[in-house]
Every structure is written in structure tokens, then in C-alpha cells.
Amino acid sequence: MARNSDGKWVERPLSPHLQVYRPQITSALSIFHRITGVGLGIGSLLLVWWLVAASGTDADYARAAGFIGSPLGVLLLFGWTAALVYHFLNGIRHLAWDAGFGFERAAAHASGKLVVIMTIVLTLLVFVVGLVIW
Amino acid sequence: MSANKMEVAAMRSALGRARGLGSAKTGTAHWWAQRLTAIALVPLAIWFVLAVLAHLGAPHAEVAHWIGRPVNAVLLLALIVALFHHLQLGSQVVIEDYIHGEALRLAALLLMRAVVALLFLAAFIAILRMAL
Numbered sequence: 688m689a690r691n692s693d694g695k696w697v698e699r700p701l702s703p704h705l706q707v708y709r710p711q712i713t714s715a716l717s718i719f720h721r722i723t724g725v726g727l728g729i730g731s732l733l734l735v736w737w738l739v740a741a742s743g744t745d746a747d748y749a750r751a752a753g754f755i756g757s758p759l760g761v762l763l764l765f766g767w768t769a770a771l772v773y774h775f776l777n778g779i780r781h782l783a784w785d786a787g788f789g790f791e792r793a794a795a796h797a798s799g800k801l802v803v804i805m806t807i808v809l810t811l812l813v814f815v816v817g818l819v820i821w
Numbered sequence: 822m823s824a825n826k827m828e829v830a831a832m833r834s835a836l837g838r839a840r841g842l843g844s845a846k847t848g849t850a851h852w853w854a855q856r857l858t859a860i861a862l863v864p865l866a867i868w869f870v871l872a873v874l875a876h877l878g879a880p881h882a883e884v885a886h887w888i889g890r891p892v893n894a895v896l897l898l899a900l901i902v903a904l905f906h907h908l909q910l911g912s913q914v915v916i917e918d919y920i921h922g923e924a925l926r927l928a929a930l931l932l933m934r935a936v937v938a939l940l941f942l943a944a945f946i947a948i949l950r951m952a953l
Contacts, residue, residue: 720825
């Protein structure tokens with residue numbers, strides 16, 4: 688409900704209210720893309736620290752490597768890896784939409800499910816390979 | 822009714838229509854730059870993840886030497902240029918969507934740009950120190 692220019696109450700179509708809008712895979716993955724993007728932005732602090740430490744002394748590098756290798760560091764790295772894989776895969780999904788492909792409802796739902804499955808698979812793969820090398 | 826419609830259509834000046842920059846005054850530049858950096862980040866991110874995996878637990882000297890090699894330094898510089906530009910563009914949209922009030926929004930945008938610029942410069946200098 689809103690007032691028109693004469694001040695009369697009129698019923699206009701509204702944008703969906705998140706509180707009453709039934710969650711769907713498309714909307715959930717959309718907001719998750721943004722959340723992982725913000726998370727990766729915060730994660731870029733770790734990338735910068737790693738690069739700066741590598742350009743510094745052995746003690747500088749040992750401090751950064753020590754944090755990344757700590758339980759908290761590994762946990763952050765796992766979250767960051769998952770966020771990167773998701774944002775990467777869903778970003779390609781967005782690029783395909785931008786190019787005009789996969790907009791049909793069935794296709795959008797299928798690509799969304801594929802992104803979720805591949806995020807789990809690739810995140811675990813990267814982490815298992817990483818732990819083996821480490 | 823149809824005359825009214827034509828009047829509405831002509832509310833935009835001929836010059837404004839020719840410029841095609843819209844209300845944000847930047848046209849599709851932001852949208853396009855976000856896609857361009859995203860496309861650049863696809864191969865760069867794959868390369869970076871594989872490179873990090875290959876150097877897990879490596880000693881400092883080996884890591885610094887690897888970063889400083891010409892091809893690696895160039896690709897890392899390309900990565901941080903695309904990454905921090907992409908981060909700036911994305912953060913701008915998030916701030917514009919959620920922070921209301923002109924002054925607070927402007928302050929948040931300026932602060933975000935300063936932080937992203939400083940992070941980029943720190944990474945930039947670090948890579949150059951190892952490459953030169």
C-alpha cells in the first residue's frame with residue numbers, strides 16, 4: 688500500500704519482502720554470491736599479509752606462515768577456499784547469463800545445483816590435495 | 822493520452838540520450854569493468870590456487886624466489902590489479918545498496934576505496950621488491 692500523487696491509498700505491486708518471500712535456490716545462491724564476495728574481500732587481507740611477509744625477513748614470513756598453519760588459520764583458509772570456489776563457479780554462471788545463456792527457470796535451477804555440488808567437490812579436492820602436499 | 826506519452830518520452834534531452842550515461846553518469850562502465858575483471862580472474866585464480874598448492878610448507882627463500890621470477894611476478898601483478906579492481910567495484914555496489922543517507926554512504930565509499938587502494942599498493946610493492 689502506498690499513496691498516489693493525490694494522496695489516495697493505492698495498492699501497487701511491491702518488490703518481494705525478504706521476510707515473506709519463499710526462499711528459492713536462485714535467490715539463495717544470489718545472496719550467497721554477495722556474502723562470499725564480501726568474505727573474499729576480507730580474505731584479501733591474508734593474501735596481502737602473505738605477499739608483504741614474503742618480501743620481508745625470514746621472521747616476518749615465519750609469523751605469517753605460522754598464523755596460516757595454526758588451527759584458526761587453517762579454518763579461515765578452508766572458509767576462504769570454499770568461498771573462492773563458490774564465487775568462482777557462480778561467477779561463471781553469472782557470465783553465462785550476461786552472454787544470454789541459461790536464463791530459463793529449469794536451466795537456472797540446474798546450473799545452481801551444479802554450482803553447489805561442484806563447490807563441495809572442488810573445495811574438498813583442493814583441501815585434500817593441499818593437506819597431502821603440506 | 823498518446824500526446825502525453827510522447828511528452829514523457831521527450832523529457833530526456835537529446836544530448837543526454839546521445840551520451841547514454843544515465844542517472845549514474847557512468848553508463849555501463851561499472852557493469853562492464855566488473856565483467857572484464859571477472860573474466861581476467863578466471864584463469865588467474867586457477868593459476869594462483871595451483872601455485873599456492875605447489876608451495877604449501879615451502880621455506881621462505883623458495884617462496885620469495887618463486888614470486889620474484891619474471892612470469893610469476895607479472896601474473897601476480899595482473900592478479901592483484903584485477904582482484905582489487907573487482908573488489909572495489911563489488912564493494913561499491915554493496916555499500917550503495919545497504920548504506921542509506923548521503924553523507925554516511927559517501928564516507929563509507931571513500932573509506933572503502935582508501936582501504937582497497939592501500940591493500941593493492943602494499944601487495945604491489947611487495948611483489949616488486951621480490952621481482953627487482
